[in-house]
Amino acid sequence: MAVEGIGARALRKEDKRFITGKGRYTDDIVAPGMGYAAFVRSPHAHARIKSIDTGAASVMPGVDAVLTGDQLVGDGIGNIICGWMIHSKDGSPMKMGGWRALEPEVVRHVGQAVAVVVADTLAQARDAADAVVVDYEELPSVTNAVAALGPDAPQIHPEAEGNLIFDWEIGDEAAVNAAFENAAHVTRMNIENNRVVPNPMEPRAALADYNSAEEHFTLYTTSQNPHVARLVLSAFYNIAPEHKLRVIAPDVGGGFGAKIYIYPEEMVCLWASKRVNRPVKWACDRTEAFLTDAHGRDHQSEAELALDSDNKIIGLRVKTVANLGAYMSLFSSSVPTYLYATLLSGQYNIPAIHANVKAVYTNTTPVDAYRGAGRPEATFLIERMMETAAREVGLSPAEFRRRNFVRSFPHQTPVIMCYDAGDYDATLDAAMSAADYDGFAARKAEAASRGKLRGIGISCYIEACGIAPSAAVGSLGAGVGLWESAEVRVNPVGTIEILTGSHSHGQGHETTFSQLICERFGLDSDSVSIVHGDTDKVQFGMGTYGSRSGAVGMSAIVKALDKVEAKAKKIAAHLMEAAEGDIQIEGGELKVAGTDKKLSFTEVALAAYTAHNLPEGMEPGLKEGAFYDPTNFTFPAGTYVCEVEIDPETGKTEIVNFVAADDFGKIINPMIVEGQVHGGLTQGIGQALLESVTYGENGQLLTATYMDYAMPRADDVPSFNLSTHETLCPGNPLGIKGCGEAGAIGSPPAIINAITDAIGNNDLTMPAKPEKVWALYQSSMKQAAE
């Protein structure tokens, strides 16, 4: 195999097992003697549990046990926690209500687990779960966050009066008020960001195995961050001390945020495995996933943008109500605060910003980070405002944005972030050129001749990745540090194992991380293995989310490689009796510059382990570890241009062209980066056109299957036109910014800007389903006629 280093379109090492059916996902794994878990779930959005009768169920065939919340609490299993403290503007801490893995008293959303059955087969467990009789006293419920703040709303948690979790602010309110007093023009909008469900194709699953002799637990689970899972299960939920708990996240079928958190079901499987003294497996079905996987987005905002007489932005004021659902999930509080309002400056020079965010409990599934997490909400808001303001003041959307771009770096925004590098003109120019923006008028006229409406929309996004500098996020309330670790083990025969705390669930780390080693040592990819996802193998790590594995995870590998390289050079210099500074690594060999003396990497590795002839005082072996803590966030940015054609008879939108011009900094593997963008764009298109979580009046989730919740399918999306423009991130050794979330962050406003352009009506909310688009077009036609 050829040496494929940084920048190569290397085909993926992991593919062979997936295309031949040899992947190993959690539900594929079996343990001798294992039983199956089935959960009893609340059919009500809000109800008091009067009694739970497990009698009939517990004597059914194959049933080991029917366990309830009283037993769980009695065994000292801790409440589920949110790991990021937010303080309200009055200084008070957020008001977190109690969340038990099995609820004994009051259920607060449809689908909440109240009991679990363990039986010999899945069918027996499900039959017995159906036979558990729960007597509920139904209580009034509320699913809309603004309604939950109203005076007549039902009280959901005693800890959070009026359902208000926190009332938080950022920015300089007085400066913003002054800007609005001096404004030549103000653009005002109400903006909703619709609730969506992440929907990785592999449903969550767990296999918990308790060994009573060792008092040791093993948990196979669908996790993006197995070490964080172990930490939380140990430190907060009292499952077992860390050295008695091994968490393995094997092949994981997509995450998109939904597999960051430690959910009730995984905890219950561990606890139940000890209770029934056998391994316990649970595999979520799709409706359970809709009911219990953390949802994403769900913001309602009022926004105002103040412009001066030159159409430069002088102030932005935002008020947002964020629906966190029935319980505070692990990182839920950080999403509508530090991952959202800190990005409201977009790509623009905005001297004054103030944002107020109210986080609210409702009787809905908990909401947490979903691909982009806060940054899509910020981007949708600012990019809808930019397009609308441009239309109002009569400037082209591109010209209005250009007039306000940040062009000097570093750039300190008024909302914490300090942008380190970027070239926003370059990506806007590239996208407009690729989209043939100048030719749009002709295409619109041609579409009109066929009776179709054509529209074009722009979105210039910025996001913050490389999550995150530990001290910085610690000062903002995070309960963990967000560094990453790596270990490079060179074997005596010269092959290399990289142990990383990052976790791949589709991102292709086995390929891209190997490319770093190939680049550095000139070895072929077959000589390298990437080890991840097992707390017994990798010492610690923070996992994969927030597009952090390149910028943070690879940086840790680079630090460890630096140490390995330094030691290998010392050994080579000693063996070849040369100066250390004269050793060069090239093509898998260590050479003495200017001579024909050389040793293969294998020879040096072997020398390190035989230790027969090492430099004075050097320890044997060739293995180094490193922790990397970033110094700043990274700031991927770019421009997306969407062109749509709408059938005015049906309101159906077809995306006829979608152009993405991204700046991700250094790219390790363009093929994989393009794949990330394709997937992100499609999730953004899903949110903009198709996907919408809908609750009925009594808090029933009406969209809990793929027949009711519209996932984007192959004929809903176009092929994409991508390009990249590279400005290196100055903050990490490779110059990487991150690419995993950009597509989902930047695309929704481009699509809605295009549709509103086509129909001449700006009141469109997501998803832009045909009936909505049709009705808005009809009303703009009617208005035009009057």
Place this chain on the structure above:
Amino acid sequence: MSKVSMVLNGKAVSADVEDRTLLVSFIREVRELTGTHVGCDTSQCGACVVHVDGKAVKSCTLLAAQADGSEVLTIEGLANNGTLHPIQAAFREHHGLQCGFCTSGMILSALDMINRHGPGNLDEKTIRHELEGNICRCTGYHNIVKAIKAASDQMAGMAQAAE
């Protein structure tokens, strides 16, 4: 309980199973071939697609007993003595997979599509339309469509060369 027999990936197999056993459970749990996946409960996602007597079916929607006496092909039976099928190779070549969970169903749906239309007779629009029974959350379909087109064209070339 019923005795169910079938030829699975070329091998005659049989087992006594509960009447309600789904074909996908027979494949995954009884025969322990875990390359076929379950991604939903409503026959929408296509992660469980296998071939029964040469036609693509969603194995979560068929009872094992309904496949009694049939020839069943799963992803594990597609490669020929270690040589990847052209569709498998094309998915890798064109980066048509990320997490891999939908991939088995995608590949077997693609095979059915190529069989029905004839190798070389697929364009992008047809492929996208034909894929509506398979959901992928990772790839945005862009590279899956490319992979299926490339495999279809390559298989046409192979068929021509064989003539």
